Amino acid sequence: MIDRLLNIDRRIIFVFVFIGVAVPLLLDFNLPVKITPSSQAMYDRIEQVAAEGEGIVLLSFSYGPSTVPEIQPMVLSILRHCFSHDLKVVAICLWPDAVGLAQQALETVSAEYGKEYGADYAFMGYKPGGAIVIVNMGQDLHSAYPQDNWGKASSELEVTSNIHSLRDFDFVIDFAAGNSVDHWWVPYGQEKYKFPLGAGCTAVVAPDLKPYQNSGQLVGMLGGLAGAAEYEKLVGQPGSATAAMTSQSSTHLILIAFIVLGNAMYFISRRSARSQ
Amino acid sequence: MLFLRRTLPMILAFVTGIIGISIYYVPHSSAQGLEEVLARWLRIVYAFAFFLGLFSLLNLHWRRVRARQAGWGYSLIVYLSFGLMIFFVLYNDGTGPFSPQARAGGYQWLFLNVQVPCGATMFSILAFFISSAAYRTFRARTPEAAILLVAAVIVMLGRVPVGAYIHDFFPAAAQWLMDVPNMAAKRGILLGVSLGIVATSLRIIFGIERSYLGGGEE
Amino acid sequence: MYRSMIILLVLMGSATAWGLKAPVDFEAADTPNDAGTSVTLTWARDADAPAGAVYQVMVATDSNGPFYPAGEVSAAGSPMSEDPAAFGFWSDHDDRQYVHVEEFTRPGEDPTKLETDRPYYFRLEARLGEESVASGAAVEARAMENFFNWAKLNNFILAISFSAIILIYISIARRRELYIRRIAGLEALNEALGRATEMGKPVLFIHGLYGMDQPSTIAAVNILGRVAQRTAEYDTALRVANYDPVVLAVSQEVVKESYLEAGRPDAYSENNVFLAATEQFSYAATLQGMMVRERPATNIMMGYFFAESLLLAETGTTIGAIQIAGTDSYTQLPFFVTTCDYTLMGEELYAASAYLARESRLLGSLKGQDIGKAVLIAVLLLGTALASLDIPFLARMFSSY
Numbered sequence: 001m002i003d004r005l006l007n008i009d010r011r012i013i014f015v016f017v018f019i020g021v022a023v024p025l026l027l028d029f030n031l032p033v034k035i036t037p038s039s040q041a042m043y044d045r046i047e048q049v050a051a052e053g054e055g056i057v058l059l060s061f062s063y064g065p066s067t068v069p070e071i072q073p074m075v076l077s078i079l080r081h082c083f084s085h086d087l088k089v090v091a092i093c094l095w096p097d098a099v100g101l102a103q104q105a106l107e108t109v110s111a112e113y114g115k116e117y118g119a120d121y122a123f124m125g126y127k128p129g130g131a132i133v134i135v136n137m138g139q140d141l142h143s144a145y146p147q148d149n150w151g152k153a154s155s156e157l158e159v160t161s162n163i164h165s166l167r168d169f170d171f172v173i174d175f176a177a178g179n180s181v182d183h184w185w186v187p188y189g190q191e192k193y194k195f196p197l198g199a200g201c202t203a204v205v206a207p208d209l210k211p212y213q214n215s216g217q218l219v220g221m222l223g224g225l226a227g228a229a230e231y232e233k234l235v236g237q238p239g240s241a242t243a244a245m246t247s248q249s250s251t252h253l254i255l256i257a258f259i260v261l262g263n264a265m266y267f268i269s270r271r272s273a274r275s276q
Numbered sequence: 277m278l279f280l281r282r283t284l285p286m287i288l289a290f291v292t293g294i295i296g297i298s299i300y301y302v303p304h305s306s307a308q309g310l311e312e313v314l315a316r317w318l319r320i321v322y323a324f325a326f327f328l329g330l331f332s333l334l335n336l337h338w339r340r341v342r343a344r345q346a347g348w349g350y351s352l353i354v355y356l357s358f359g360l361m362i363f364f365v366l367y368n369d370g371t372g373p374f375s376p377q378a379r380a381g382g383y384q385w386l387f388l389n390v391q392v393p394c395g396a397t398m399f400s401i402l403a404f405f406i407s408s409a410a411y412r413t414f415r416a417r418t419p420e421a422a423i424l425l426v427a428a429v430i431v432m433l434g435r436v437p438v439g440a441y442i443h444d445f446f447p448a449a450a451q452w453l454m455d456v457p458n459m460a461a462k463r464g465i466l467l468g469v470s471l472g473i474v475a476t477s478l479r480i481i482f483g484i485e486r487s488y489l490g491g492g493e494e
Numbered sequence: 495m496y497r498s499m500i501i502l503l504v505l506m507g508s509a510t511a512w513g514l515k516a517p518v519d520f521e522a523a524d525t526p527n528d529a530g531t532s533v534t535l536t537w538a539r540d541a542d543a544p545a546g547a548v549y550q551v552m553v554a555t556d557s558n559g560p561f562y563p564a565g566e567v568s569a570a571g572s573p574m575s576e577d578p579a580a581f582g583f584w585s586d587h588d589d590r591q592y593v594h595v596e597e598f599t600r601p602g603e604d605p606t607k608l609e610t611d612r613p614y615y616f617r618l619e620a621r622l623g624e625e626s627v628a629s630g631a632a633v634e635a636r637a638m639e640n641f642f643n644w645a646k647l648n649n650f651i652l653a654i655s656f657s658a659i660i661l662i663y664i665s666i667a668r669r670r671e672l673y674i675r676r677i678a679g680l681e682a683l684n685e686a687l688g689r690a691t692e693m694g695k696p697v698l699f700i701h702g703l704y705g706m707d708q709p710s711t712i713a714a715v716n717i718l719g720r721v722a723q724r725t726a727e728y729d730t731a732l733r734v735a736n737y738d739p740v741v742l743a744v745s746q747e748v749v750k751e752s753y754l755e756a757g758r759p760d761a762y763s764e765n766n767v768f769l770a771a772t773e774q775f776s777y778a779a780t781l782q783g784m785m786v787r788e789r790p791a792t793n794i795m796m797g798y799f800f801a802e803s804l805l806l807a808e809t810g811t812t813i814g815a816i817q818i819a820g821t822d823s824y825t826q827l828p829f830f831v832t833t834c835d836y837t838l839m840g841e842e843l844y845a846a847s848a849y850l851a852r853e854s855r856l857l858g859s860l861k862g863q864d865i866g867k868a869v870l871i872a873v874l875l876l877g878t879a880l881a882s883l884d885i886p887f888l889a890r891m892f893s894s895y
Contacts, residue, residue: 010408010812017407031437034447065387065395066775066801097395100387103379128326129319136315143312150376178800179825191894203435204801204825210459211466226435249438251403256429258411263425266415297653301646304639305529305610329772332739336769398775399801405808406829412811413832462824468841469822471866474653475660475859476709476844484664484855487715487744488706 002272006265013258020254024246030238031246038213039230041220042198043081045171050085055170056163057082059091060185061098063177067202068101071175073241074200074228075102078173079109081235083120088159090169092145093126094133094180099149118152122159125149131184138166138193166193171219175200181209186217200227286483293481334358361386427453513544516627517618522635525594526580527646530610530639536574536592537618537629543569544622549591552617553598553608557632561617564598567591569620579645579895608637645895652892659865664858672857674849679818679836683794683850686816686835687724690791696731697721698790700781700806701745702797702821703774705738709844710822714796715741715748716847716856717820721794722752726761733790734767737777742769778802782809795819795834796843799826807833820846 049055059078063071082089091106093099106123115121124145127133136144141163142154154160166172172195174185181199190197196219199209203224212218222231225248228241292314299311337351361383366373369381378384416422433439434450479485517537525532535551547569552561574580574587580594581587595616597605608614615632666672690697699718704711718734725732734749736742746767753762770784771777782805785793793810795803795817803819803826810817811833819830820838830837838846841863848856877888 008411010411013408013411014404017404021403031441033437034440036447036451064774065392066399068392068396069400097387097391100384101392103384104388107379127319128322129315130322132315132318132322136312136319139308139312139315143316150379152376179823207454207458208462208466208825210454211463214455214459224435229437245437249436251407252432252436253438255407255410256432258407259414259425259429262411262414263416266417301643301650302641303527303529303643304641308529328739332742332769333772395775398779398805402801402804405804409804409808409811409829409833465824465827465840467870468863468867469824471656471863471870472822472841472844473709474656475863476712478657478660479664479855479859480707482661484859485712487712487748 002265002269005261006269008258008262016254016258017251020251021247024250025243027246029246030242031249033226033229033233033242033245035230035234036223036227038221038223039227039234041213042078042173042200042222043220043231043234045196045198045219046078046081046085046087049170050087052170054088055085056088056090056159056168058166058169058172059089059102060172060174060180061091061093061102062095062180062184063101063175063202064095064097065101067177069240069244070202070225070228071177071200072101072105073225073239074222074231075105075175076109076239077228077231077235077237077241078200079105080112080237081231083109083113083115084235086120087170089121090124090160090163091121092124092133092137094130094174094184095177096126096128099126103149119158122154122157123149124154124160130180131188134166134184134189135192138189141165141168166195169195171196171198173198173200176205177202179205179208181205181218182212186212190217198222203227282486282489285489286486290481290483293477297481427457513542514547514620514622514625514627515540515543517549517620517629519590520618520629520633522616522633524636524638524640527640527643528637530637531608532594532596533608533614533616533635533637534580534592534594535616535618536590539573539589539591540569540620543620545570547620547622549593550619550621550626551593551595551598552619553595554615554617554632555612557615557634559615561615561632562598562600564595565593566621567593578890583890610639611636648891649894656862656866660859660862663862663865664855667854667858667861672861674845674857674860677838677842677846677849679820679838679842680846680849682816682818682836683721684724686792686794686818687721687728687730689816690725691728691730693791695789695791696733697725697792697794698781698785698788698815699732699734700793700795700797701734701736701738701741702795702799702823703737703777703802704798706740706744708798710796710798711738711741713843713847714820715744716851717794717796718745719748719752720850722749723756726753726756726758729758729761732766733784733788735770735777735781735784736768737770737772739769739772742767774800774802778805781806785809785813785815789813790815793817795821795830796838796846797821798823799830801826804829804833810834 046057049057059075079089091102093102103123106121110117110121125148127144133144141160145154147153148157163169166189172185172189174181174197176199181201185197189195197217198219198221200222201209201224203226206221206223206227209218209221213221222228225241225244229245232238232242295310295314299307334355337354340348340351364382364386367382368375369378371378414425414428416425430446431450431453433442434446439446439450476485480488518540519538520535521537522533522535525534548566549569550566551564553564554561572591572593574590574592577592581592595608597607599605613634613636615634617632618629620627687697699721701714702710706712722732732749734745736745746764749767750762753759770780786809793815795806796819799821800823803821807817807819807830817834818836819834820843821827821830822840822843824840827837827839845860848860873888873892877892880886880888
């Protein structure tokens, strides 16, 4: 019996995880979300930009379809926050498969707030090169992105016509599924051109960005689904991230239960082996 | 031939490497202008790499289909999927390939309703794999493993609402673990890896490292 | 009563006028370390400046004017100590204020940027409400282009020093053998390859997702060369999965060379070094399927990995393969550590390629990195101690400006 509990078939664990994720999604209750300093710092920066009047924010999309459930909710919340304060938004993509996701997010939220393309926000599309695009943008935005995603000259769009380089943005946020923040934006962007930089990233990347936040190179950070849920709470619009936190909570509890069970069986089997 | 395969690439690597490093320290407008030109050239090279990747992929699957290797049917599906996406890109919701990209249409639909769910599904498998891996490996066999186990449990509880619901200790402790020991360890690894990257880059610039040219030593 | 109020108001106004003083020690010079687009103005801080007072910068292209506004600075802010990149760290910088002037605005026009190497005339006016006091005669200055960013001198010296150390040790390594400590994962490599030979099953070598320009991929290719040589000697099947077409080409060459060196050119098959996929999860799915079908005895995962790391490693565990992983991707290290038998962490991957190859260029640069790390550790310890005693010079020396 102990042996069986020590080596539970992984498929049984999979079933429990599935139940842990699915059942809370079907039930309608949410647990209170606690705000972390990193998320609060992101929120405070956008509030500060809004207070200074006529701010413009750059959103960089560096993620793909696989991380949509984690990152898309924070994108929507950030956009809602920006548009609610009438901040201008410019969006770019550094990953090719982020284009459709960025377009969907911009269209969804701009419709909610009645924002007009070109006057209130602009989508510049994807350019290959990663860090090189950032260097280019730091020198001359219109050289890096001469046209928007639909071929209109960036110098003719009201939002981008007066923007010359990255220094002209009041806040730059990179939504990252990989290492675009620490390998591209910090060394080739923030360090060279000295602008306020924030990050929205997957939970697995978040610990790696802590040193940059501690050194002040990152203003703040939204880490994973928890970070997305915190931001939804801060802007007062709970969404899919908040709903998913209940699932994540139950799954973590199930995982901890299995770990405790495994360790208990391990110590019992070790003791019985010694007594024999 | 050796000049084109070895010598010329090494000369290019040396010249562009030294220029790239120098530009960082030189604020003169000519240096900044050169940086802008080099950046644009590099972006063009990156764009061509897409074609290289596409050609390699299609070539690989074509060879599998032609040779009827095991699983060649899946290679056929690659061609069908590629063809379908290209068709909708060229169709461009009825406006043709020379118009600006349509905001809606078959391509966008396929991306949002096929590729996004497929990608998210593959990523979600990780949740199950992490669970089985954690159950199997988080055993307090040694004092270090026990510390890792306790830290993992605290962070797992602290990063979700139920942890704060149980007790305020969990989110506070999880935050401390992330801000202090985790950051110290990450910084150490970051410093070491960064030195490694600098050393490797120097070897490439000075032609000491040539494995990127392909093959063994000459 | 009204007369008293009027007298009081006049006295208050006079007191305000007496608090507002003309800027003293006003100087204008080219802004250092730039591309000739800015002029820096400095002046002595007025400790008694009334609250709300500002300094208005005025610029002209002629010494007689007209002068145009070029921005303003609060009398309470902008000490020179706030911009060490431009002014350094001197004790009197708290007593002087500064502003960098890049443009001025003519009435009804867009801002005009300063031109390089053209004389401009600057004046500073202290203002409070309607009151203003000018700095006196205008001061001439030109914005000049600089050839070296002196604020980055510390970075430059460190870069040159570290580069020199690397190159010196590479040169030393060519003349004598340098010691590398044992790396557990590499010691197990022979055992892992032997296991595959005994079981008659293939060895699966998996590259990460980066291209040939990355140190982790270069290290992985070096390790692949040694693995290929040993599998050729043991007559064990080797399958190499690639993500990047350029890495594929290099891997094919490396494996072919290794088989040639082992005297087994006939055993090499190009189909065994293949392009699995060029998309992350397609790559993972391909390899997972291959592991489940072909059940390799040994999985070697070397390079830079992303989320697919756990998918690959966990699948490898289910089929009972012995797994050796090496990555400098710190986000994926925990997953490899928990699922693989041996994990090379961060620089151990770079060291592994040097350890196996025993080539002077790799050994020398590894030794140079170690020296660099030793210096950093010493600086960290000393700098922390000094900073705790409020002596910040070492921290400043290693700051980025």
